[in-house]
Amino acid sequence: MDKILKTQNLFKKFDGISALNNFSCFVEKNEILGLIGPNGAGKTTFFNVVTGFLPSDSGDVYFHGKQISNKSPYRIVADGISRTFQDLRLIRQLNVLDNVLLSFQNQAGEKLSGVFFQKNKIIQTELQNRKKAESLLEYTDLSELANEPAGNLSYGQQKLLSIVCCLAADAKLLLLDEPVAGINPSMREKILSVIEDQKKEGKSIVIIEHDMDFIMEICDRVIFMDTGEKISEGTPGEVRNDPKVIEAYLE
Ligand SMILES: Nc1ncnc2c1ncn2[C@@H]1O[C@H](COP(=O)(O)OP(=O)(O)OP(=O)(O)O)[C@@H](O)[C@H]1O
Ligand SMILES: [Mg+2]
Structure with a gap:
């Protein structure tokens, strides 16, 4: 399969704390990738770096094989990467x-x-x-x-x-930051079916979510990260049963 997004050796620190620590990953065309991990693991920072909202300290981001690191958010969305925000950022008025x-x-x-x-x-x-x-x-x-x-x-x-x-934005790659956190079951089902439709239309999607059942239900592949590092990667079942993941959640 072709990779639509590839990141290599991303580093990002805030006041000495690693939000991304040598983080490399890829997204295949037309797959749904889940990005999970505890609070503060670096998940949203990853979205911020990929979409140009934050510069990385070092490392590379490639979209369709072309380097997009250091492009502005406006250019990146025009290239075909669109995102949601954990805090929604609608214009309420x-x-x-x-x-x-x-x-x-x-x-x-x-x-x-x-x-x-x-x-x-x-x-x-x-x-x-x-x-x-x-x-x-x-x-x-x-x-x-x-x-x-x-x-x-x-x-x-x-x-x-x-x-x-x-x-x-009609983007090819959608980055969704906690799309179903804190919502009722019927809205969860609706959002699930909207995301599934996007996959049917050929889009690639990365979902950050704490709701493990949702991740298990919808994702083709999952990455578990903690303290900015990739700890585990595989099918939803493989990651859920990885002792390193179980240990991290039990800590
Ligand atoms: N703009 C920022 N300025 C300072 N520190 C930040 C900033 N953004 C993130 N951090 C810190 O970087 C680390 C990773 O944060 P991030 O928001 O990426 O985590 P997360 O995995 O999305 O967590 P959550 O599940 O709670 O949303 C945390 O320690 C956080 O406090
Ligand atoms: Mg977050």
Whole structure:
């Protein structure tokens, strides 16, 4: 299988504490990789480094074989890596539809020259984006809330909306930071089926999650990390039964 993402020897320290300690891994095309480990293991730091939100101290990140280390988050999402945040980062005062519209990559009116010379194209792109946003909201049963401020939604609905925003970028690789933490069983099922649909559409997905049952259910492969290091890697069953993993969770 082809590797869509590869990271080599990533190091990142915060005030002397290793968040990533020689961390290397890969994501195959069209697989769902689970990234698990205790609080403070370095999971979110890994997402932050891959997506350009934090520079690593050293090491390399390759997407489709091309080095993307040190690119800006904006360039990286344009290349095809989209993410959610553990703390959601929706714009709570803006309505649901506008939150999705802001997540599209092809905002045609962003360049001033475009405003004067490509008026029709801008209008067309905005119409297309609106249509796509509406169909994403329909697909996730959020249409009725399209005009509600995002801050009025339940926590589970906000989590789902953050995933919709991630999908709007139409990225090939999705990085989901705790997509089902703290939500009710029916929303969990919905998010599970949205992620499964993405895989069917050929996307590659990395999921950080503490909910082991969810990881076991949905992932093709799992990496367990602790103190910035990869401790175990394999099928969900192999990792769950690895004595090193059992020991780490019992500590
Ligand atoms: N921006 C930052 N500034 C300082 N320290 C940070 C920063 N981001 C992460 N850390 C530290 O790096 C370590 C790894 O944090 P990280 O958020 O990556 O862990 P995590 O595996 O995502 O944990 P959790 O499961 O609790 O979300 C922790 O010790 C954390 O306090
Ligand atoms: Mg985290």
